[in-house]
Structure formats: structure tokens, C-alpha cells
Amino acid sequence: MANGSITYVERDDQAGKFQWNVHPKFKGVYLKHLIRGTDTEGQLSCHLVRLDPESVLEHHIHEDQWELHEVIEGEGSFVLGTKMTPYYPGRMGIIPKGTSHKVVAGKVGLVLLAKFFPALL
Numbered sequence: 001m002a003n004g005s006i007t008y009v010e011r012d013d014q015a016g017k018f019q020w021n022v023h024p025k026f027k028g029v030y031l032k033h034l035i036r037g038t039d040t041e042g043q044l045s046c047h048l049v050r051l052d053p054e055s056v057l058e059h060h061i062h063e064d065q066w067e068l069h070e071v072i073e074g075e076g077s078f079v080l081g082t083k084m085t086p087y088y089p090g091r092m093g094i095i096p097k098g099t100s101h102k103v104v105a106g107k108v109g110l111v112l113l114a115k116f117f118p119a120l121l
Helices: none
Strands: 005-007 012-014 029-035 045-051 056-060 066-080 083-087 092-095 101-117
Touching (some): 045 066, 083 101
Antiparallel strands (some): 005 012, 045 101, 056 101, 066 083, 066 092, 066 101
């Protein structure tokens, strides 16, 4: 996925050209902004999220966005409100706006595709 491609009506982008960014709040968490709101009239954004082994994306809330996680590789756990669920490739998690959530990477780390409706960035 990190080296995939994105097709728009007017162009194609290579996911590999986007840089990994250090998460501004959570140590060991990195973001790759694949699709931004400027590409979707603010309706959707899509980000690869990489967690180093045993890193934690601590509890946080997106007040105005629904979020969809699609686990790409690795393993860990997902906390939605008070419910804990294992995360592994093929697993998805849907987070309603205004709902606290947390992701914990396991021993091999975790990569997920996070989609926001409307766009986060």
C-alpha cells in the first residue's frame, strides 16, 4: 500500500512519493497523508498510519469526523469506547464522530489505512 497508486480524474499519484510524518502527539506513530480534503472537496481524507512495535496511539476523539480503519499489516488491539478488539490484517474498525478510541501495536508493529469523513486534513 505504501508504494501503491491513487487515480483521480485529472491525475495519478504514487503513494511512495508521500513522506512519512512523525505524529505530533504520539511517540512511535507515523502518518502518510495519501488523500487530502483539497482532493475531495473536503469530503474524505485517507492516511496510512504506522505504529512501531508496542507503540500506542493513545485515546483521542475526532469531534467532526467519522473514521474507518483498515488493518494492512502487523497486529495489535483497538479500543473503541470501552470495547477492546484485536487488530490484524483484514480487520476493520468504524469510529463514530465524537467517540474516544485508541490503537496499540503488538510486537511486530501495525500499519492501517485510516479514512476520515469529512476530511481530517
